[in-house]
Amino acid sequence: MADPANCPPLTRSSVQAAHKLIRPYIHRTPVLTNTTLNNLASTPQTPESLVGTQWEGHQPAHPKLRLYFKCENLQRIGAFKARGAFHATLRLMAQEGWEANGGREKGVVTHSSGNHAQALALAAKTMGIPAHIIMPSISTPTKIAATQGYGARVIFSGSTSVEREAAAAEIIAETGATLIPPYDHPDIMLGQGTLSLELQEQSVELGASGGLDAIIAPCGGGGMLGGTALSCEGTGIRVFGAEPSFEGANDAQRGFDAGRRVESVTSLTIADGLRTPVGVYPWSVIYERKLVQAMYSVTDEQIKTAMRLVFERMKMVVEPSAVVGLAVALFDEGLRGVMEREGGDAGWDLGVVFSGGNVSMKALSGFFSVEGA
Structure with missing residues (x-):
């Protein structure tokens, strides 16, 4: 691999240069919107659904959200x-x-x-x-x-x-x-961050006239989340990370709380693409440079619910890892509270990264067999 010391600096302009370099070889994947998912995300959860969580007894948040889905499940190789x-x-x-x-x-x-x-x-x-x-x-x-x-x-x-x-x-x-x-290399991070440059432009074309307020992206090794954060530096767009919580797969969230990178993860979460600990280079951007605002996590059941919604309402195939950001927007009262307080009556334009669609029919039938899907 190219010596990291000789790589371009980890900046927004370097992400832009990466985009120019790879543009002939990648798809400019679509950004889609969905009224039903906007309405679901903008509807408060029921008090009963919060029983047993850290938000039990709290008034459910009531954000107003307009979601813009970056469909990297339609990228070459499906991710x-x-x-x-x-x-x-x-x-x-x-x-x-x-x-x-x-x-x-x-x-x-x-x-x-x-x-x-x-x-x-x-x-x-x-x-x-x-x-x-x-x-x-x-x-x-x-x-x-x-x-x-x-x-x-x-x-x-x-x-x-x-x-x-x-x-x-x-x-x-x-x-x-x-x-x-x-994932743990500057050249990888800069390449992954190019999806966010496209998302920023495409969301404006679709109606986010003032630009996105925030982007939420899945986090495994952190290359894509780190690249997304670099692409948003200096734009005013906030960046949030999303992880599965099952068996400690939320290592970045735990690292934020502890103030240090968690170096190993052992988890069999259904979000198999996110079972990896955050790498050194991504961590330097995500946490040490504070370019990611916060990390949030959701359960495997919430991930499955988000997958089902995408299948049924958007008619798209996505892998479990891809919908973790959507699941956070739907279910995590911590982020939902932030979006309600800061969005107010105007609401928020939120970019959501669908990171991939590489899931087999056998796996899909296993996820939903109990429900008869």
């Missing part, structure tokens, strides 16, 4: 990860001496169980270089097949980060390939 993979690959190829030292023949390597695996495989195929992808043997068969379908060499490993990193080190020693990590 925002294509943006960071293309940016990192293009930056690597432009590095002085890369071609002369056999970089094109040696290729790239990463370790990922899903979306980044597919994204890097596609970027490498597009650029005509080999890709070696370490995937846990328990990875979803459809994601393995998609990664191989893009022409990558898939090497299976154990599921822990230690096992995956060890396998990657072996491939690097064998081939000389360059590591392109899933």
